[in-house]
Amino acid sequence: MNAPISAALSLFSRLPPAERFHVHARAFSAPLEAIAARVPPGGTVADVGCGHGLFSGLLALSDSQRTVHGVDPDPRKIEWARQGPGWLPNVKVEVGTVETLAERLPGHFDTVVVSDVLYLLPVERWPDFLREARRLLRPGGRLLVKEAEGDGTWKHLKCLAQEVVMVKLLGRTKAGGALVLQSRGAVEALLRRTGFAPRETVALGAGYSTPHILYVAEAVAEAPASAP
Template identity: 45%
Template sequence: MGLGKLLHHHEEHADAGGTIDHPRAYEVLASIGFLGGRRAAFTRLAAAAGPRAGDRVLDVGCGTGYLSRVLAPVVTADGHVTGLDPSPAMIEYAARRAPANCTYVVGVGEDPPFPDGSFDLVVSSLAVHHMPVEARPEAVRQMFRVLRPGGRLLVAEFRPPANRLARHLVGALSGPAMRHDLRDLLGSLVPDAGFEVESEGELPGLLSYVRATRP
């Protein structure tokens, strides 16, 4: 049994979805997985999202709040970052470490409890693969709904190593949910939800991302 499976609740295979309910163990595993480069990888990811001072940001599948805490000083005290995650344990962990301009809410990506056009920027990192496959299209549509016109989207996911042995080791650690390619995972979900895709890219730390805007 992989360490990733031990962290998850009700995840049997890559399409089933599930939550991570052990935040401290997740933080340890994440540090190992990024080989000490987690901060640098997420700083570059945050820069790719293009946050601006005063932005209202939604972090879908925020987990322990790591990315939201990187974004918080960039949007300044005039902005705000809201984290959304289905795991109460992760939300509790994130809330205890929240900067003044961050709040955290228990909820699922396919049914976020926010009005239309509430945010300037929506980000989601290493989260879509945890959603049940049938929920993913609605989750992306909801990202579109809660963005204002002209709002920006950045979705980042794990990029499996090219080396076969490395892929096997990652699979043993993470379980089947992270054995995917970003293009296979998102497919046409982003444009089908109404977004205009601006770019796709790769970052150190085995991350890939797609960046888009709401017309």
């Protein structure tokens, strides 16, 4: 394992074994370092749906001039995050959502990261979620959305089966609707409709059993208030 992610994992050494296992599983199953490499240096970053805070910790440790603000609606995960990366001077974590953060800190962030969150929401909520992410950003700010690609492959089907176990059987992750994976074309079109210009779409599934895909977009205009 590479040094940056190992350093981030060490932040969780005081957590109970079950929580440490969950964080380590996340580190091994997702291309976190590849996502982090596309976050501009310094600045303020919102990690929306931060969970235990592993990615927040990775971003903070890799750049001491960067400030990371993580929010998650699950109080249990935020409590674990406070006991891990929450100790870092350039990390703040709190219970919240993209809506509550945008209400309090509109236009505050240089970068917003949304990693494995959208698929947990009903598809009809995706546009409003992305508009709220747009509200968080300064003009020209960067949005990074990491999802699993809905490509119909065995990785797609495996990903959905895995999440059914995590969400509905084990209760490790909270979901607000059906588990849905969208095609890259659908996500890129949605980004354009909600005030973003897609700049890069990167397939990151090589070496993983999940069809990871990263969308990098720039906030270029106010999103239409009623666009579907």
